[in-house]
Amino acid sequence: MNTLVEERKQEWEGETQGLAHMLKPGELDLSHGVILYLEDISVSFDGFKALNKLNLAINTGELRCIIGPNGAGKTTMMDVITGKTRPDSGTAFFGQTLDLTRMSEPQIAHAGIGRKFQKPTVFEQLSAFENLELAMKTDKGVWASLLARLSREQGDKIAATLERIRLDKEADRPAGLLSHGQKQWLEIGMLLMQEPRLLLLDEPVAGMTDDETMRTAELFVSLAGQHSLVVVEHDMAFVEALGGKVTVLCEGSVLAEGDLATVQADPRVIEVYLGR
Amino acid sequence: MSSATLSAPAPAGRVPVTLRLASCLERKAWISLGVFLALSLVAVPVLHLLVPPESAFHVSAYAITLIGKIMCYALVAVAMDLIWGYGGILSLGHGLFFALGGYAFGMYLMRGIGRDGSYGSDLPDFMVFLDWKELPWFWLGTDSFGWVALLVLAVPALVAFVFGYFAFRSRIKGVYFSIITQALTYAAMLLFFRNETGFGGNNGFTDFKRILGYDITAPATRVVLFGLTALVLAATLVGSAWLVKSKFGRVLAAIRDAESRVMFIGYNPLGYKLAIWVLSAVLCGIAGALYVPQVGIINPGEMSPANSIEIAIWVAVGGRASLIGPVIGAFTVNLAKSWFTVSFPEYWLFFLGLLFIVVTLYLPQGLVGLWKQLLARKGGTA
Numbered sequence: 218m219n220t221l222v223e224e225r226k227q228e229w230e231g232e233t234q235g236l237a238h239m240l241k242p243g244e245l246d247l248s249h250g251v252i253l254y255l256e257d258i259s260v261s262f263d264g265f266k267a268l269n270k271l272n273l274a275i276n277t278g279e280l281r282c283i284i285g286p287n288g289a290g291k292t293t294m295m296d297v298i299t300g301k302t303r304p305d306s307g308t309a310f311f312g313q314t315l316d317l318t319r320m321s322e323p324q325i326a327h328a329g330i331g332r333k334f335q336k337p338t339v340f341e342q343l344s345a346f347e348n349l350e351l352a353m354k355t356d357k358g359v360w361a362s363l364l365a366r367l368s369r370e371q372g373d374k375i376a377a378t379l380e381r382i383r384l385d386k387e388a389d390r391p392a393g394l395l396s397h398g399q400k401q402w403l404e405i406g407m408l409l410m411q412e413p414r415l416l417l418l419d420e421p422v423a424g425m426t427d428d429e430t431m432r433t434a435e436l437f438v439s440l441a442g443q444h445s446l447v448v449v450e451h452d453m454a455f456v457e458a459l460g461g462k463v464t465v466l467c468e469g470s471v472l473a474e475g476d477l478a479t480v481q482a483d484p485r486v487i488e489v490y491l492g493r
Numbered sequence: 494m495s496s497a498t499l500s501a502p503a504p505a506g507r508v509p510v511t512l513r514l515a516s517c518l519e520r521k522a523w524i525s526l527g528v529f530l531a532l533s534l535v536a537v538p539v540l541h542l543l544v545p546p547e548s549a550f551h552v553s554a555y556a557i558t559l560i561g562k563i564m565c566y567a568l569v570a571v572a573m574d575l576i577w578g579y580g581g582i583l584s585l586g587h588g589l590f591f592a593l594g595g596y597a598f599g600m601y602l603m604r605g606i607g608r609d610g611s612y613g614s615d616l617p618d619f620m621v622f623l624d625w626k627e628l629p630w631f632w633l634g635t636d637s638f639g640w641v642a643l644l645v646l647a648v649p650a651l652v653a654f655v656f657g658y659f660a661f662r663s664r665i666k667g668v669y670f671s672i673i674t675q676a677l678t679y680a681a682m683l684l685f686f687r688n689e690t691g692f693g694g695n696n697g698f699t700d701f702k703r704i705l706g707y708d709i710t711a712p713a714t715r716v717v718l719f720g721l722t723a724l725v726l727a728a729t730l731v732g733s734a735w736l737v738k739s740k741f742g743r744v745l746a747a748i749r750d751a752e753s754r755v756m757f758i759g760y761n762p763l764g765y766k767l768a769i770w771v772l773s774a775v776l777c778g779i780a781g782a783l784y785v786p787q788v789g790i791i792n793p794g795e796m797s798p799a800n801s802i803e804i805a806i807w808v809a810v811g812g813r814a815s816l817i818g819p820v821i822g823a824f825t826v827n828l829a830k831s832w833f834t835v836s837f838p839e840y841w842l843f844f845l846g847l848l849f850i851v852v853t854l855y856l857p858q859g860l861v862g863l864w865k866q867l868l869a870r871k872g873g874t875a
Contacts, residue, residue, distance in 0.1 A: 299757065301753075321761075322756045322757060323756055323759050323760060323761045326756070326757055326758060326759035327759050331757075331758075332757050334754075338751045338753075338754045339751075339754075340746065340747040340750050340751060340754070341750055341751075342746055342750055343743060343746060343747065343750075347743055350740070350743070351740075351743060351744060351747055351755075351758065351760075352758045354759075357759050357760045357761075358764065359741065359764040359765055359768050362739070362740045362741040362744050362765075363736075363739055363740075363741045364739075365739070365740040365741075407758060411758060411759065
């Protein structure tokens with residue numbers, strides 16, 4: 218009897234049949250190809266509806282741009298996903314099983330959602346290398362940090378990321394002394410060190426030169442597939458360079474969705490952008 | 494090519510603990526520490542015990558008690574620097590932990606008086622005076638040195654843990670945290686002032702006779718306590734240097750500079766803050782336990798809000814976020830205090846206030862920062 222159960226279990230773990238599959242608690246389940254679901258999310262601050270029944274689904278490996286006028290609720294949406302703000306109503310799921318509305322900020326970060334803020338926040342007193350070291354995916358408990366020693370493998374990984382974000386020559390400089398664009402890149406590097414499944418990037422090219430902007434677009438395109446990315450941005454040239462699906466937010470809900478050309482041709486979108 | 498130019502800290506395999514510890518201080522710092530220990534463990538005992546009092550080289554009992562006391566304060570200042578300079582959390586209640594350690598050890602010293610008190614009773618004098626017939630439950634076992642040594646560590650740790658857990662979990666920060674710690678030490682002071690609390694009321698504990706069977710006022714005992722304090726201070730400096738150079742120290746600095754960022758990369762600041770907070774409180778407790786036998790008295794005045802503020806001033810004057818800074822600050826301010834309170838007692842508080850304003854306005858990095866600036870200027874013109 219028991220051996221039969223064991224046999225069945227092994228069968229299941231080997232290969233899923235149809236929609237049936239084994240679930241492990243706390244692990245990201247992407248079996249339906251969707252990494253993030255937001256359903257009917259509403260958030261209000263003192264009567265002001267920052268988000269109004271927002272619906273959004275992001276596919277695994279997708280690169281999605283979110284655009285919209287100021288106050289459309291883009292940053293609030295990111296706050297809900299990362300656990301900084303609790304929605305008044307609605308559901309937010311990471312994969313099929315992880316309920317984001319019930320998880321704390323560090324838990325959400327551990328589950329695999331990384332966030333880049335509008336204003337670059339790096340640890341100014343620490344070097345670029347140390348910034349990446351702290352962000353690295355590893356045991357982040359107190360004891361682990363007390364006894365932590367960098368292995369060769371981890372050192373190489375940090376070096377590789379520094380190269381990727383073009384800061385390899387600035388490894389030992391305090392992050393506070395980097396240029397604005399470099400700080401943005403460092404923060405992106407910190408996100409990558411966490412090996413997130415989903416990256417949320419809030420105006421990642423703000424304050425960057427055109428050249429830096431285009432290089433950032435290249436980096437993001439190369440990340441898509443391996444990671445899923447949600448990019449909030451005003452810079453249309455940048456959005457065009459990314460080339461993914463575009464979602465337009467307005468007054469806390471989705472106004473239009475599609476590729477950039479379709480969205481730009483939508484009369485409602487033109488109304489929102491030009492009517493003001 | 495670029496990865497080769499990268500000067501990453503050598504990620505070696507296994508390095509012996511002794512080597513790892515050796516690398517946490519610079520060569521110059523190790524030498525200074527060695528000189529400090531040689532002076533306090535060899536030179537001072539010899540000059541106090543063997544050189545006759547008439548000699549110009551004799552170190553007086555007054556000097557030993559004064560320096561021993563200031564070393565205890567320096568230990569508190571280092572503990573304060575760990576939480577304030579490195580953790581960015583300003584506590585204005587560290588006097589409480591110092592006093593708790595002092596009171597815990599004072600209980601042992603009170604029991605050590607035995608029947609030599611004014612009333613010739615087994616009970617401490619103040620209990621006889623209050624007409625108590627037996628020891629309160631929390632005095633049980635305080636005649637054992639081992640148990641009291643445990644209390645010295647455990648009581649400040651427990652108080653700090655419970656208070657810190659609720660404060661940090663509720664994300665109380667900045668000036669609010671400082672004010673609450675100030676209220677905490679004030680409340681404790683009022684509690685300890687009451688005779689019913691069982692700690693001698695406003696007189697506290699005094700008239701100690703012996704420690705571990707040795708006469709507490711004997712020159713040899715004084716020298717041993719002095720040396721022990723120096724050892725503890727040195728060990729704390731080395732341990733703290735290791736701590737702030739570890740990844741734990743870097744996470745702590747990151748929490749100080751951008752706490753929400755730390756949370757978004759997956760650290761829970763609660764554990765880190767609580768760890769450094771409890772460690773800081775325990776160090777203060779140890780300092781208090783070393784202070785009481787040397788100074789010979791502990792009373793609720795140690796918990797007064799002004800005392801805790803003074804601790805912050807030592808650290809600010811010496812220089813935050815450098816470990817030697819608080820030691821320099823504690824010595825500078827306290828030596829100035831012992832001179833002022835003899836020469837111009839009424840002006841001491843004015844001077845202290847002035848010092849604080851000058852340091853805040855012109856020396857944000859304290860004396861250590863000033864020294865570095867002078868060195869940099871000298872290097873620049875040369």
